[in-house]
Amino acid sequence: MQFTRTEMLPPRAPPVSQSGALKWVRENLFSSWLNATLTILSGLVVYSLVKLSAPWLLHAVWNANSLSECRSVIAANFGPDAGGACWAMIRARWYQWIFGFYPPEVYWRPILNFGLLFVAMAPILFSDNLRGSVKLVGVVAALTILGLALAQGSWGLFALLSAIMLVSLAVAAWAPRYLLIATVLYPFATVWLLWGGSIWGPLLALAGFALIVPVYRALSPRFGLVVATTGGVIVASLWWFVLQGYVADALQTAIPLGIVAVESDKFGGFLLAFLIGVSSISISLPIGILLALGRQSNMVLIKALSVGFIEFVRGVPLITMLFTASLLLQYFLPPRVQFDLILRVIILVTLFSAAYNAEVVRGGLAALPKGQSEAADALGLDYWQAQRLIIMPQALKVSIPGIVSTFIGLFKDTTLVSFVGLQDPLRGITSIVRADIDWKGIYWEPYIFVAAIFFVACYGMSRYSLYLERKLGTDHR
Amino acid sequence: MNKTLFLGTLAAGAMLAGIAAAGTLDDVKARGVLNCGANTGLTGFGAPDANGDYQGFDVDLCKAVAAAVLGDQSKVKYVPTTGETRFTALASGEVDLLVRNSTWTFSRDTDLKLDFVAVNYYDGQGFLVRKDLGVTSAKELGGATICIQTGTTTELNLADYFKSNSLEYTPVTVVDDADAQRQFLAGACDAFTTDASGLASARATLPNPDDYVVLPEIISKEPLGPVVRHGDNNWGDIVRWTYYALVEAEEKGITKANVEEMAASSTDPEVRRLLGVEGEQGKFLGLDNDWAKRAIAANGNYGEIFETNLGESTPIKLARGLNALWSQGGLQYAPPFR
Known part of the structure; x- marks a missing residue:
């Protein structure tokens, strides 16, 4: 007799409670009485939400010319008591949410400008990641060309603009260094593309910056950095505020070069939100860094000014700043000076977000051990070198989440400009479309549409900040 | 002192603007x-x-x-x-x-x-109600819930009117006309009050305009x-x-x-x-x-x-x-x- 097995038993499946979906459910959803209750409760909430919104979403109508037509289509298809989304409103008026009242025949200008925005940002966003930068420019170039193809315009123009995007892509792929030229030129290109008019204004404004360099070079050996910089700025300001206008007019008469001018009151919707958001974001970060440094400075005057500015601005609601921009400034300016409202708003929104950024960056600075700056001093680095090479890279790395959340907040706050009569997408354009008797009475659809676009933009920013944190390894592992 | 100075400057600025x-x-x-x-x-x-x-x-x-x-x-x-x-x-x-x-x-x-x-x-402030409510005059709105935009003169007019007629009402506050229309349509309030011109255009865009009626009373001068x-x-x-x-x-x-x-x-x-x-x-x-x-x-x-x-x-x-x-x-x- 032998009781020894001659062959191995086949492995048996683990007990049902220890594997697969059941295990996961047990461990994650019903591990205790409290968790089980919470699971059931949240399940009920999700169910009731879906039950509430699903019919509304499923009964959506895309083709109609008015809300009442939407309603009759829904009633015909789903019974008289059925409710449904009327996306036809978005279909009929989407362009106003995107471009405001920008003339349709020149939609190519904001489209191109939006595409170039990413081309200009690529070398900064992906400073040492060629693949990321090429991917971004590639996707944007494709989308821009698609957008341009859908917009009005001649074939020649379309070919030219597509060529611009493709050249950008080629530069991004094979000569990424030169893409920085696009970054430097972009602000001037934006002003010219969006507002149009003579090309000489932006070109000569650019020339003003070029003036700073020779003045700085001439003065710096004898008088030092501060005087030379100040001198350069004074000469450039003289050029911008006194001479530039005359020279630009003269050049425009001699060689008229330009595109159709578009007035500021035509700007609206997401064009306006992105214009205010992007300009304020990009200008407020450097100002914020300077303010944070100023607040930590040993020089009493600079410190007092920085602290005063930061505390004052943070103590005032953004709405107040906007009203200042729209109402108060107008009183102090001479009556015939029409200082563009969008520009006024951009300036004040920038200052507002600079104060917040300053505090976020100060948090990053405070996180650095004092030894870092002392080590920089010991190496013989001067103040700016120490900041640039040692302090700021570390401080900014720590502050990335804070800075990005300020930016996201700022971008969403651009909708507040509706209070000063600008046509933001959320309240401004929505109320305009609702004033049309065809669409009056519509409620959720515009909000959902606008929220979706805001979500894409803000989620993109948030993902990028996660990527940056990962790349820079902020957790000191 | 500072405030006076500030207001003075403001006034001077305004005057300057006025003169120019x-x-x-x-x-x-x-x-x-x-x-x-x-x-x-x-x-x-x-x-x-x-x-x-x-x-x-x-x-x-x-x-x-x-x-x-x-x-x-x-x-x-x-x-x-x-x-x-x-x-x-x-x-x-x-x-x-x-x-x-x-x-x-x-x-x-x-x-x-x-x-x-x-x-x-x-213009003047009026009331919009459903026909099947059976109300023919604003004076019969005692105890009604009323959709009203906050922070406007219409809110004050409404309070005055109901007080002077010794009627009770429950306000349902809304943020704007679109919100009011949505709430009214959903049955959150019995009546919706705003300027009569606004009521007319609101009524025109309701699903079945004939089911609603604007009451004859105009309770304010606008x-x-x-x-x-x-x-x-x-x-x-x-x-x-x-x-x-x-x-x-x-x-x-x-x-x-x-x-x-x-x-x-x-x-x-x-x-x-x-x-x-x-x-x-x-x-x-x-x-x-x-x-x-x-x-x-x-x-x-x-x-x-x-x-x-x-x-x-x-x-x-x-x-x-x-x-x-x-x-x-x-x-x-x-x-x-x-």
């Missing part, structure tokens, strides 16, 4: 464009359409003034204003004229240093009119009489279509004076003699403007009511052109 803008007519002529403060979202009164062109009852008055002063009704720059910014935009000189369904009140006329030069629409700055009487006269020219034109049967013919053939001395065939009336305003003719030719007389934007031919279907001519039982009355 004393010749609004000259400014407008030099600029070649009339800056008109407009509403951006009130159905029938003022809002940009699908092409971004401003349309509406108030907007047509801007156009008429532009036609009278500049000879071209399209030479208007519409400055979007909100309820908060409108009067400051006018006081600071950003706009020459504000036609934005603004109610003429004592304090606005005196304290804010503005001039309401006319009343182009007599005279809406064009506003100009204090202190420039000539400009105020121009706006006032341009408006009266439109009213007078309706009374005399002068329309957009027949204005040229009337000017050529009418024997009525008042028509001839109005249309500049006789007399030198335009000179008194600093304009030429055809000013009124151009204003009428732009979008027609008062009745025509009402009809195209608000009247029976539009989905809003507002009745003339108080805004009928005085000769037809309304309040629209133009002083004699003499």
